[in-house]
Amino acid sequence: MNTQALQNYLADINHLSDQSTVDGKKYYVHPKLKNLGCINLVVIREAIAPVIFRNAEQEITDIEFDGEVYVRAVPNKFKYVERGRGLQILRALGVGGKQAQNKTVLYKGQQPAGAFDLNALVFGDSANFDSRVLPVKAAVNYSDALSLRPKHLCVDETFHNRAMEDGTLYDAEKGKNSDNLFTRHFIKPGTLMVQVLSSRGKMLPEIALQHLLLSMGMAGAYGGQTSVTGTNIRTHVVGLYAGPFETALSSPYELLKKVRDQDLDLMAMQATLHELLAAEYEVALQGSEVTDYQQGLIAAFNQSGSDLEQAYKAAAPKVADLFNAWFQ
Numbered sequence: 001m002n003t004q005a006l007q008n009y010l011a012d013i014n015h016l017s018d019q020s021t022v023d024g025k026k027y028y029v030h031p032k033l034k035n036l037g038c039i040n041l042v043v044i045r046e047a048i049a050p051v052i053f054r055n056a057e058q059e060i061t062d063i064e065f066d067g068e069v070y071v072r073a074v075p076n077k078f079k080y081v082e083r084g085r086g087l088q089i090l091r092a093l094g095v096g097g098k099q100a101q102n103k104t105v106l107y108k109g110q111q112p113a114g115a116f117d118l119n120a121l122v123f124g125d126s127a128n129f130d131s132r133v134l135p136v137k138a139a140v141n142y143s144d145a146l147s148l149r150p151k152h153l154c155v156d157e158t159f160h161n162r163a164m165e166d167g168t169l170y171d172a173e174k175g176k177n178s179d180n181l182f183t184r185h186f187i188k189p190g191t192l193m194v195q196v197l198s199s200r201g202k203m204l205p206e207i208a209l210q211h212l213l214l215s216m217g218m219a220g221a222y223g224g225q226t227s228v229t230g231t232n233i234r235t236h237v238v239g240l241y242a243g244p245f246e247t248a249l250s251s252p253y254e255l256l257k258k259v260r261d262q263d264l265d266l267m268a269m270q271a272t273l274h275e276l277l278a279a280e281y282e283v284a285l286q287g288s289e290v291t292d293y294q295q296g297l298i299a300a301f302n303q304s305g306s307d308l309e310q311a312y313k314a315a316a317p318k319v320a321d322l323f324n325a326w327f328q
Contacts, residue, residue: 001240001293003206005283009037009242013205013315016322029325034201038246039209041197041290042238042255042277043216044270045078045145049232050156050186053077053223059185062151063144065253068260069151073193075142077223078233083123086215089301090119093309095316106134112327113320118312121319122208122215134327139203140212145195146252147187148259148269154191158184192266194238194252194273207315210308213294214301236266237287237294239274247280 003010011032021027053073054061063072083101090096096117099105104115106129115127116136124138147154169178197212204212222233241250248254258276259269270287278284300308 001285001289003209003293005285006039006206006209006240006242009039009202009283010209011202011205013207013318016205016318017325029328031203031322031326034203036244037202038198038200038243038250039204040199040241040246040250040277040281041212042241042250042273043195043197044148044236044238044266044273045073045193045195045222046234046236046266047187047189047191047193047232048219048234049189049230051223051232052184052186054185058183060151060155060187063146065146066257070149070256071147071151071154071187071191071193073145073195073223075144078145078195079123079142081220081222082212082215082217083119085217085220086119086123086211089211089214090117090312092301093312095312111320112323116319116323116327118208118211118315118319120323122204122212129327136323139199139208141198141200143196143198143252145193146256148192148194148256154187155185156188158186192269194255196250196252196255198246198250200246205315207311210297210311213290214297216294217298218294236270237290238270239277239287240283240285240290241277241281242283243281249277249280 016032017029018032019027019029052060053071055074061072061074062069080101087097087101096119098117099115104120104125104127106112106115106127108130112127112129112134116125116134119125120136122139124136126133126135128134170176171178199209216235219231219234221231249258255273255276259272262269262272264272274284274286297308300306303309
């Protein structure tokens with residue numbers, strides 16, 4: 001992948017912060033001011049085993065859109081897993097991931113970089129510190145993931161019981177028959193969902209883009225109750241698109257309008273979506289090109305002392321300087 005074509009839309013790792021003055025005397029440090037430019041990574045999430053995306057209700061989360069109901073995976077169904085994977089990558093390289101996900105805490109006398117790292121820059125984070133809340137806005141925003149076919153074609157259900165160890169429905173503790181019977185709704189294997197990951201304002205340095213692609217990986221277990229099925233999602237890249245402005249077609253809802261009446265397989269869907277998006281942006285990199293680049297990153301990550309490892313180690317103190325100066 002030619003990352004040189006993206007340089008006009010990426011941040012400079014050596015210039016992550018700026019200073020602003022107060023009354024011409026005092027100054028304060030803040031993240032570099034945003035500039036025109038956006039990068040959109042469009043992906044198709046494929047269910048390769050039964051997967052469960054739901055909230056408090058029993059049934060699969062959905063949304064009615066333009067007269068039809070579609071499966072809706074809210075952003076955190078994918079972001080939470082990939083953010084956690086990003087922490088593991090930093091831990092493996094010894095350049096971050098010092099705290100558990102969603103448990104970020106700073107103690108008196110501790111530097112902000114003790115909690116915030118490259119993962120926080122990409123995916124966002126926050127921490128309580130004394131009487132303050134220290135917020136880090138994610139450089140990458142996840143959209144909803146929408147099924148490309150109506151919900152009734154994508155969802156099925158199974159009937160389960162929580163039986164005793166002896167395999168019966170008799171509850172020995174309570175001395176009566178068990179009523180622990182329930183229905184589990186799941187998204188069927190083969191279901192395709194389109195999602196857009198966006199970075200706006202030139203906030204993403206190249207190492208952060210590489211970290212995002214590594215964190216996405218190729219497959220994994222996503223959503224609630226994943227222990228039932230294990231690995232259940234494979235990610236396919238449609239393409240990477242960049243330009244000064246984001247267009248309406250960057251919304252998965254707008255993309256769905258364009259393709260929902262077309263009965264396309266995975267490869268045809270990728271090609272159709274790419275053709276639509278390539279016409280909207282100055283830079284358009286095909287999914288196959290991005291995937292080859294991603295696989296190269298994975299290979300480099302598995303090689304001790306690689307250029308990628310050195311890039312991570314070189315970026316770590318620069319990211320630390322940003323957070324330490326910002327939240328001093």
